[in-house]
Amino acid sequence: MMIKPIRLRSRVVAFVILALVGAAMPFAASAQSASVPDTKTWDGLKGDVFGQKPIGDAGGIITIDAPKRAEDAAIVPIDLHFKTDASTGRIKAVTLIVDENPSPVAAVFQFGKDAGVTHLATRLRVNAYSYVRAIAETEDGKLHMTQTFVKASGGCSAPAMKNQDESLASLGKMKLRVFTSKTPGNEPMTRATEMQLMIRHPNNSGLQMDQLTRYYIPAHFIQGLTVSQGDRLIMSMDGGISISEDPNFRFEFDAKPGEDVKVEAADTEGKKFQDEWPLESSSL
Numbered sequence: 001m002m003i004k005p006i007r008l009r010s011r012v013v014a015f016v017i018l019a020l021v022g023a024a025m026p027f028a029a030s031a032q033s034a035s036v037p038d039t040k041t042w043d044g045l046k047g048d049v050f051g052q053k054p055i056g057d058a059g060g061i062i063t064i065d066a067p068k069r070a071e072d073a074a075i076v077p078i079d080l081h082f083k084t085d086a087s088t089g090r091i092k093a094v095t096l097i098v099d100e101n102p103s104p105v106a107a108v109f110q111f112g113k114d115a116g117v118t119h120l121a122t123r124l125r126v127n128a129y130s131y132v133r134a135i136a137e138t139e140d141g142k143l144h145m146t147q148t149f150v151k152a153s154g155g156c157s158a159p160a161m162k163n164q165d166e167s168l169a170s171l172g173k174m175k176l177r178v179f180t181s182k183t184p185g186n187e188p189m190t191r192a193t194e195m196q197l198m199i200r201h202p203n204n205s206g207l208q209m210d211q212l213t214r215y216y217i218p219a220h221f222i223q224g225l226t227v228s229q230g231d232r233l234i235m236s237m238d239g240g241i242s243i244s245e246d247p248n249f250r251f252e253f254d255a256k257p258g259e260d261v262k263v264e265a266a267d268t269e270g271k272k273f274q275d276e277w278p279l280e281s282s283s284l
Contacts, residue, residue, distance in 0.1 A: 041099045042131060049095065049105060050143060055135060058146035061085050062094065062136040066148045070126060073155030075244045079121045080134055089139030094120070098242050100130035102156055102207065106242035112233035116254030119194065120235075123244040125155035125205065157207040161245055164210070164217070167202040172273030174199050174263055196250040197227065199265060199273070205241040222247055224266040229279070230259035255279060 046055065065079040082091045092113075096106040106124055111117045124132065133147040160167065179194040199222060206219030225237040225247075234253050257279070264274045 039131070041104075042097075042133070045097070045099065045104055049097070050135070053143060055143040055145050058134075058136070058144045059085070061088065061138065061144045062091065062134055062146050064132065064134045064146045064148050066132055066150050068149070068151060070150055070152035070155075072158075073126050073152035074158035074161075076124045076126045076132075076150060076152055076155065077121065078124050078132060078134075080119065082118050082120075082136070085138070087140075088142060088144075091117075091136045091138055093137040095133075095135045095137075096122075096124070096242075097133040097135065098124060098126055098130050099133070100128040101125070101242050102127060102205075103240050103242065106240055108238045110233075110236045112228075112235065114232060114254070115234045117235055117251055119250075119252040121250040123248055125158070125242050125244055126150050126152035127156040128153050156205045156241060157209070159208060159211060160202055160204070160217075162202070164202065167200070167245075170200040171202075172200065172265070172267075172271065174265075174273065174275040176261060176263070176275075176277050178279070194250060194252045195261070196248070197263060199225075199247045199263075201245070201247060201267065203241070203243055203245050203247060207241075220268055222265050222267050225249075226264045227251075228262050229256060234261075 061083055063081045065081075066076060070076045078096065080094065082094075084090050090111070090113075092111055094109045094111075096109075097104050098106055107122070109120065126132065129151050130149070131147045132150050133145055135143050135145045137143055175198045177196040177198075179196070201222050203221040204217045204219055205221070206216065208217045209215070210217050219241060221241055221243065222239050225239065227234040227236070227249075235251065237249075239247070259279060260276050261279050262274065262276045264272070266272045
């Protein structure tokens with residue numbers, strides 16, 4: 001799902017130094033209010049993404065972790081954890097939104113019915129001080145939102161880490177890591193605790209400038225991704241410009257021994273990539 005980019009809104013807060021006796025308290029109150037994150041962008045945005053559908057509190061069904069102040073605005077780690085609620089059912093989709101990004105919808109993830117995904121981590125570009133939101137849709141059709149505020153700027157226009165020739169030479173190459181876990185008796189578990197999928201792709205946002213030509217690099221990013229095991233869907237993604245260069249996804253799901261893991265991806269230029277890995281019971 002993609003929506004039209006919105007213009008970033010500048011915020012200027014003027015502070016007047018008051019020399020009058022007793023002015024310290026009003027000044028402190030003003031400074032405190034200035035530090036409170038603005039929700040005006042979200043108020044105008046949510047209807048474009050979700051229509052009139054009500055959005056409730058996460059209620060522990062979904063949580064989000066991110067740094068309060070990003071070390072690198074072009075690679076901001078986002079960590080989501082999911083919990084099934086008996087009354088609402090499993091989470092079937094999650095929408096990631098960065099309020100102040102030029103294209104706020106970073107990605108929409110869909111999860112397979114019996115995939116049992118409980119954790120998902122990725123990396124985002126954050127263009128300005130912004131709320132990062134995760135909106136989960138449960139089987140009963142209801143929406144549940146959690147959010148965190150991230151201080152970062154310039155992530156969408158930050159220069160690429162690799163030059164374009166290097167990126168194109170390895171375009172679409174994938175790597176899958178399996179993080180094994182053992183029981184107290186050192187017996188392999190019947191569940192892959194976590195996997196990490198790495199895809200080589202510049203994921204150009206369209207806002208980055210070529211440092212030699214001084215022209216903007218056209219947008220070129222992974223817009224579709226499917227991860228499956230055997231004939232069952234684990235998860236799929238509709239992505240946008242906010243997913244960082246060299247997309248990286250770490251996730252936990254109910255794995256089945258002996259069934260291959262297959263990944264298929266497509267980018268905005270119509271290029272398709274795929275790879276497949278055997279998953280032995282010893283890896284679980």
